[in-house]
Amino acid sequence: MCLELEFESELKYGNLQAPSKARKPRPATVSNTIAPQLTQEEVTEVFGQELFVFRCDVTATQIPAAMISYKQLSELGVLTSDDISNLARQMHARWRVDQVKEDILPHAKTLIADLKGRKIVGHPLASVHLLSLLKDMEEFELSNEFWAWLVQQDEFHCDARTYGAAIECFAYQGLGLADLEAMYEQAIERYSGTIIPSVALATGRGLPTMLLQGIITARLLHGNWKAAYEAFDVCTRLYPTLTPPRIYELFIYERPIKEAYIVFLMACRAGVPPKAGVLTPLLKEIWIKTRDIRAMIRVVYAFVGAGGKPNAMHLNSLIGSVLGSFPAEMKPEEPEYKPLYEATMKTVRDLIYAFNRMKVPLSAGSFNTIISVGGKLKRPELVQSGLRELIQAGLQPTIVTYRTLLNAVGDLQDESLLETTWAMLIKGRIELRQKWDMPDWKALIKACVACHGF
Incomplete structure (x- = not known):
């Protein structure tokens, strides 16, 4: 008797299909990049083609390729302030995706050196992104040196937004709140424009969101919740639809769950x-x-x-909470059990259907969650339902499914299923031609100990 049918006969799951053979991975695809345009004057220049290639590489966050063109174009002096701003922004974007410092940091240093040497024109937003990039990389010595130069420059390199990035950078270094507040007031004095500085400080009028984000970050990290909320209130009232998501995220991460x-x-x-x-x-x-x-x-x-x-992780969280709310003390023989259990599973199916309509593809992960929760709650019927629903949905069990089953068997302390479940995991590894992982052995050891296998 095959292992899947043996598992079926012991738990009455129904037919369990074998894992499909390994398939070659589909090549990764990227969305088409819309190439930036050249001005009429740039089109007619001899460097027009190289400039066009540079802007395409920047738009596609191909930083190493862009920096090859950058060297020649910067020497010709044809790069605009927007080119420099876009390049700095895309360097920051590339870092956020890959987190490979050696691919970005040398180019950031080149850009900073050229800005200091006046080889290229500056842009306040370029300074913002470079400071933020160095902050994320924790290259604080370089960021501090850059800021010491920036603070002495004109509005083509530094403005109130740049101050906001600098305040945030220093806040993560642990600079005292009094010093950060002084930087905030200095930015208002320099860049409040037609607004009287005292009025700008009290009402936030004339202040960019980046400056407010910087001081909000500083106040949150130093535990001054009241002042942070005051700045947050100013920001959301002045810019109700333009307040950056990052500002909201600061409070989501730093404050209690109700807030x-x-x-x-x-x-x-x-x-x-x-x-x-x-x-x-x-x-x-x-x-x-x-x-x-x-x-x-x-x-x-x-x-x-x-x-x-939404994504599958959100669906799994909801499924786990719905199943986790099922009364642990209720027994299958109680009259209320069956209707409540059926209603709970219907809710899970409705969630899966709703997420599927929102373009979240149906995957084995959602059913793995049911199996996992069933084991933790010591409810074999949930384990059964998870595997049965997976098969009925036309999906194949994955390696994670088999490993989750093994963990569930350990949680249920069902010694009779231990050998069968482990054999299923072995079969899946062989047929899918996948190497063994440490979690496989951990799951086996945990299950053996729980089922008194040693």
Whole structure:
């Protein structure tokens, strides 16, 4: 008897299909890049083609390729301030994606040196992105040297937005709040424009969001919650739809869950939902601290309504919370058990269907969550349902599915299924031609210990 059918006969799952053979991975694709335009004058110049290639590489965040063209173009003096700003911004974007310092830092140093040497024209936003990039890389010595030069320059290199980036950079270095507040006031004195500095300081009028973001960060990191919320209030009142998601994220990460929940909804209401990666830990924290499923669904609903793109992690969090709310003390023989269990599974199916309609593809991961939760709650019927629903959905069990089954068997302390489940994992590894991972052995050891296998 095959291992899958043996597992079926022991747990009455129904037919369990063998894992499919390994397939060659599909090549990664990238969206088409819209090439930037050249002005009429640039088209007729001999360097027009090289400039066009440079701008295309910058737009596509191909920094090494862009820097090859940059060397010649900077020597010719044809790069505009917008070119420099875009290059710095895309360097920062590339770092956020790859986190490979040696691919970006040398080019950032080149750009900073050329700015200091007046080989290229400056732009305040270029300075902002370079400071933020160095902050993220924790290259604080270089960022401090750059700021010491910037603060003495004109508005073509430094403005109130640049001060905001500098304040944030120094805040992460632990500079005292009094010094950071002094920088904030200095920025207002220099760049409040037609607004009287005292009025700008009290009301925020005439202040860019980047400067407000900098002082909000400083106040949050130093525990001055009241002043941070005051600046946040100013920002959201003056720029209700233009407040950057980053400002909302600061409060979501730094404040207690009830405040984080409200701030997240505020961001969605303003039409600037935080990134999907911010919602994932928020859902987990809501469940841990409040066990409020409605709150979790409400925050996902607000996120989607504001244009956010949900993913499988959000679905798994909701599934886990719905199943986790099932009364642990209720026994299968109780009359209320069956209707409540069926209603719970229907809710899970409805969630899967709803996410599928939102272009979140159906995957084995959601059913793996059901299996995992079933094991942790010591409910074999949930483990059975997870595997059965996966098969009925037309999906194939994955290596993670088999490993999750092994973990669930350990949680259930079901010694009779230990050998069968381990054999299924072996078969999956062989047929999918995948190497063994350390989690496989950890799962086996944990299950053996739990089932008194040693």
